[in-house]
Amino acid sequence: MSFDPGPDLIGVVPVSTGCTGDCTYCITRLARGALKSHDVTSIEKRFRCLLERGAKEIRVTSQDSASYGLDAGTSLIELMRTMDSHSGDHRIRLGMMNPDTAEPIFDELLDIMEGSHFYRFLHLPLQSGSDRILEKMNRRYTAGDWMELVERARRRIPEITISTDVITGFPGECEEDFQDTVKALERAEPDILNITRFSSRPGTEAHGMKDRIHSRTSKSRSSALTRIHEKISGERNQKYVGLATKALVLEKGKNHTVTGRTDSYKVVVLEDDPGMVLGTWVDVEITAASGVYLKGIRIQ
DSSP states (O other): OOOOOOSOSEEEEEOEESBSOOOTTOHHHHHHOBOEEOOHHHHHHHHHHHHHTTOOEEEEEOSOGGGTTTTTTOOHHHHHHHHHTSOSSOEEEEOOOOHHHHGGGHHHHHHHHTSTTBOSEEEOOOBOSOHHHHHHHTOSSOHHHHHHHHHHHHHHOTTOEEEEEEEESOTTOOHHHHHHHHHHHHHHOOSEEEEEEOOOOTTSGGGGOSSOOOHHHHHHHHHHHHHHHHHHHHHHHHTTTTOEEEEEEEEEOSSSEEEEEOTTOOEEEEEOOTTOOTTOEEEEEEEEEOSSOEEEEEOO
């Protein structure tokens, strides 16, 4: 696995290609094939080199991070323990993982996230709050399974940032199915929501499905979910206002600002000043919030 890490503070470490799933709508699975995990030695070499070049945020990427190693007699947990053994004030962000592959390692995963080297961040796709639609998608979990993982994570790590994905307008999605998705999101209150309108891809099983949803309906449902999530994320972020925390300053922003990340992977926008050094941790007080980011001032 060749690479050029470059001088950036944010580094990317791909750990596998393909996945163990067979979702009826997914063209990526057809393009990339079955799961193929990279060997630990090459991953650790890339990881170590990124740290030596000054990277402070390492993003572990994969189609499904939790499936890492299932084809090679190892696991994501073992890989994360190897990464965790490297000292430094960097942070590791784990990539998306499917509920069915995350569940068997979930408690150990939360143990690792409580350590000093990992962001408290979990990207766990829902796709639909309707078990009927999840079955048509060939997702290997129920909406209840997903909810149980989210609630377990929040009980263990109350400040964890939850990111999820949903698809609107999947063939056969009736109003009741859509309302099941709304209810699931309102109960779970994810911090980040990625909404996709179903798009038929030739070669996938879903391409031949009947009961297509009109684009106007799919668009309307997407807009409704956007409004619901803006309210949820705004209210969740508002709880940070007035709190003191630490932020890892990573990038220059607009209008003499810098952006950083808290340990919960929340974006914090700060006014730049001569003492602000990219790649360092600073003490901040959160002064305002939107649904997308927090605003803060540096505590001298």
